[in-house]
Amino acid sequence: MTxxxxxxDDEVLFRTGLRHLLEHEGMSVVGEAGDADALLALIEEHGPDLAIVDIRMPPLHRTEGLAATAAIRARYPGTAVMLLSAHVETEEAVQLLAGGARGIGYMLKDRCGDVAAFIGALHQIAAGGTAIEPTLVTLLLQRPHRGHRAIDELTHREREVLAAMAEGKSNPAIARALGCTKRTVESHIMRIFDKLGLEIHTEDDRRVRAVLVYLKEQTR
Incomplete structure (x- = not known):
């Protein structure tokens, strides 16, 4: 499916280059916007599968994209959102992601140069998954916290696997990154589900919910 x-994005050159990339990869760009209001109007008009949104847009170039994304998720839950940023916006992004991880992604703009990873992440979130910038995941893991959290029950390797899941990596990709077998990764994931108290549903659903627990608990 296309x-x-x-x-x-208010940077026309970046937006144009991104459009050419997406079209080359077989996607259909049905609209372009330079600010949040125009973005929301386009989504209402076209009902796209996916919106790629810069966090900082006019008029103040602060977190207009985040506000627009919150509105999209509330009004148009069928539209997945990939947030792009030139810098890691830790607090704001985590608050948004913790509101529900399904169909949401967050990546740095310079990661778009890794075409295979970027396009894979777009398909991942369009299918209801999650794809989180590795730099953000690393910062979250380093954050101090108070009190006991469910993820504190996880071993170091299980936390590595969960962080990789938050980045949107598949089981084979996690196995390659960690230097272990796919079966070992599957075993770690089953233990993660068990320790986080996630009941049996579909595999994809539990992966998303595990990431959601992870993101929520990083904000505590």
Whole structure:
């Protein structure tokens, strides 16, 4: 299925380059916007599968993209959102992601240069998954926290696996990154599900919910 995409970024050159990339990869760009209001209008008009949104847009270039994303998730839950940023916006991004991880992604703009990873992440979130910038995951793991959390029950390797899941990596990709077998990764994931108290549903659903627990508990 061809993904229908809306782009929102006030940098015209970046937006144009991104459109060419997506079209080359077989996606259909149905609209482009330079600010949050235009973005929301395009989504209402076209009902795209995916919106790619810059965090900082006019008029203040602060967190307009985050506010627009919150509105999209509330009004148009069928539209997945990939947030892009030139810098890691830890607090704001985590608060948004902790509101529900399904169909949401967060990546740095310079990661778009890794075409295979970027396009894979877009398909991942369009299918209801999650794809989180590795730098953000690393910062979250380093954050101090108070009190006991469910993820504190996880071993170091299980936390590595969960962090990789938050980045949107598949089981084979996690195995390659950690230097172990796919079966070992599957065993770690089953223990993660058990320790986080996630009941049996579909595999994809539990992966998303595990990431959601992870993100929520990083904000405590």
């Amino acid at each position: 993904l229908r995409v809306v782009l929102a």
